[in-house]
Amino acid sequence: MRRPFEDALTRRINRAPSPIVATAVPWITVMLGSLTPAIPLIASSPVLPPFGFMFLVAWRQIRPGLLPVWAGLPLGLFDDMYSGQPFGSAMLIWSVAMIVLDVIEARFPWRNFWQEWLVGSLMTAVCLFAGALFATASGASTPPILIAPQLMLAVLLYPLAGRLMATFDRFRLLRFAKVR
Amino acid sequence: MAPSSNRRSGSSRRAQYTTFIGYLVGGAGAIIGGALLIVSIFNPGFMSTLRGAGTDAVAPASSIVAEGKADSEGLVETISGYLDAGRKNAHLKRDIERAKVRLVEADAIAEENARLKSLLGLMDENPKPVAAARLIGSTSSSTRRFATLGAGARSGVSVGMPVRSPMGLVGRVLEVSNSTARVMLITDSESVVPVRRAKDGVPGFAQGRGDGTLQIRLINLGINPLKRGDTFVTSGSGGLYRPNTPIAIVASVTGDGAIAHVISDPANNDYVIVEPMWAVHPSSSSQDEAPATGEAPAP
Numbered sequence: 001m002r003r004p005f006e007d008a009l010t011r012r013i014n015r016a017p018s019p020i021v022a023t024a025v026p027w028i029t030v031m032l033g034s035l036t037p038a039i040p041l042i043a044s045s046p047v048l049p050p051f052g053f054m055f056l057v058a059w060r061q062i063r064p065g066l067l068p069v070w071a072g073l074p075l076g077l078f079d080d081m082y083s084g085q086p087f088g089s090a091m092l093i094w095s096v097a098m099i100v101l102d103v104i105e106a107r108f109p110w111r112n113f114w115q116e117w118l119v120g121s122l123m124t125a126v127c128l129f130a131g132a133l134f135a136t137a138s139g140a141s142t143p144p145i146l147i148a149p150q151l152m153l154a155v156l157l158y159p160l161a162g163r164l165m166a167t168f169d170r171f172r173l174l175r176f177a178k179v180r
Numbered sequence: 181m182a183p184s185s186n187r188r189s190g191s192s193r194r195a196q197y198t199t200f201i202g203y204l205v206g207g208a209g210a211i212i213g214g215a216l217l218i219v220s221i222f223n224p225g226f227m228s229t230l231r232g233a234g235t236d237a238v239a240p241a242s243s244i245v246a247e248g249k250a251d252s253e254g255l256v257e258t259i260s261g262y263l264d265a266g267r268k269n270a271h272l273k274r275d276i277e278r279a280k281v282r283l284v285e286a287d288a289i290a291e292e293n294a295r296l297k298s299l300l301g302l303m304d305e306n307p308k309p310v311a312a313a314r315l316i317g318s319t320s321s322s323t324r325r326f327a328t329l330g331a332g333a334r335s336g337v338s339v340g341m342p343v344r345s346p347m348g349l350v351g352r353v354l355e356v357s358n359s360t361a362r363v364m365l366i367t368d369s370e371s372v373v374p375v376r377r378a379k380d381g382v383p384g385f386a387q388g389r390g391d392g393t394l395q396i397r398l399i400n401l402g403i404n405p406l407k408r409g410d411t412f413v414t415s416g417s418g419g420l421y422r423p424n425t426p427i428a429i430v431a432s433v434t435g436d437g438a439i440a441h442v443i444s445d446p447a448n449n450d451y452v453i454v455e456p457m458w459a460v461h462p463s464s465s466s467q468d469e470a471p472a473t474g475e476a477p478a479p
Binding site for chain 1: 202203205206207208209210212213214215216217218219220221222224226227230231234235238239241242245246314315316317318319320321322323324325326327328365367369370389390391392442445446447449
């Protein structure tokens with residue numbers, strides 16, 4: 001009796017990563033991050049960081065070029081379906097973020113942990129500020145301090161999000177498809 | 181470490197085109213997003229069908245987790261209840277003694293109320309609730325305050341219906357899909373509820389601030405009569421919300437009104453009730469309504 005994944009974990013010869021899994025995992029994880037509003041947590045103020053966006057930035061830093069530059073558009077659309085923001089808000093912010101990340105990478109080709117944390121945190125901060133701005137664009141008034149808790153949480157959790165995505169990256173490249 | 185150089189497309193025409201088109205579509209994505217954003221800022225219901233379909237799709241999973249969460253919370257409460265059972269017991273006994281006296285008083289008042297109402301020829305307006313359901317999610321990472329209700333058009337929920345819990349008002353239905361509905365909580369920054377002070381009927385509006393509190397704005401400007409601890413109920417002006425639903429308690433007084441805490445914290449409610457929309461009847465609207473509040477009638 002073979003345990004699941006035993007082949008994938010032990011045999012290396014004559015096995016290759018499944019191209020479907022290798023392509024789909026980043027998209028699926030970012031979409032799962034966007035699904036936080038489906039958690040039955042009835043928050044009376046914004047408390048959770050934007051996990052979908054953080055996962056997207058983390059994937060972009062772990063594997064540059066794996067998600068195409070235009071990935072912000074479809075993934076942002078999915079996020080907009082659940083986030084409660086005005087429709088189009090995430091599509092705009094995420095598309096711009098993907099281009100900005102590309103520029104940053106071209107400008108600073110040598111990177112380290114602290115720099116990636118800084119870039120990820122700054123991107124998330126801008127995402128939250130812009131999101132709050134768009135949400136109140138039609139005349140509502142909210143105290144600007146409102147996003148402080150989730151911003152703090154986002155900065156602290158960003159390295160963990162990166163770790164999590166790195167784990168998914170290892171899963172993505174498991175060799176469980178038989179080469180014929 | 182330096183990034184892998186797979187971004188450099190080299191001399192392959194195909195790779196060059198792929199990179200170029202990637203940037204092109206990326207830029208176009210930003211422009212499309214911006215255009216949709218402008219449309220939806222001016223027309224908040226934009227794409228609500230798509231949103232509804234998406235929420236319907238994940239609702240079964242959310243409902244199951246919501247049930248599990250309610251059960252586990254009950255367990256924690258039971259355990260923590262044991263820890264200070266003695267002190268609580270003494271408290272409860274004293275409270276029950278007081279409550280018994282109050283209950284007798286309340287019975288008398290209810291009887292008097294019924295008698296007076298029959299004299300006035302008023303019907304007792306306690307409408308049948310449309311649906312009872314759980315709140316199965318909320319926009320916990322956005323500054324807007326929406327919750328997802330586990331009942332939709334199939335249960336008879338329609339746009340505009342007020343949602344309440346046994347404690348007080350929770351919000352109103354904003355968008356409806358087949359099996360779920362999107363509820364705008366009263367703490368949302370665009371929710372405005374006509375209210376009055378419970379004890380003497382000082383009229384005002386309660387506007388959400390997005391952080392779990394409400395800004396109470398008085399209609400009659402001048403000396404601010406509000407005090408800490410004042411209770412506000414809905415006034416029913418302009419229809420939509422039934423009068424006398426508890427809504428908020430004043431936490432701090434400001435120059436032109438007050439900041440109030442919501443009585444019915446939606447996070448603590450197991451079930452909420454969807455009520456039919458309340459319409460002002462010409463015959464019964466004259467007694468204790470706030471006159472001329474400027475609120476548009478219910479759609």
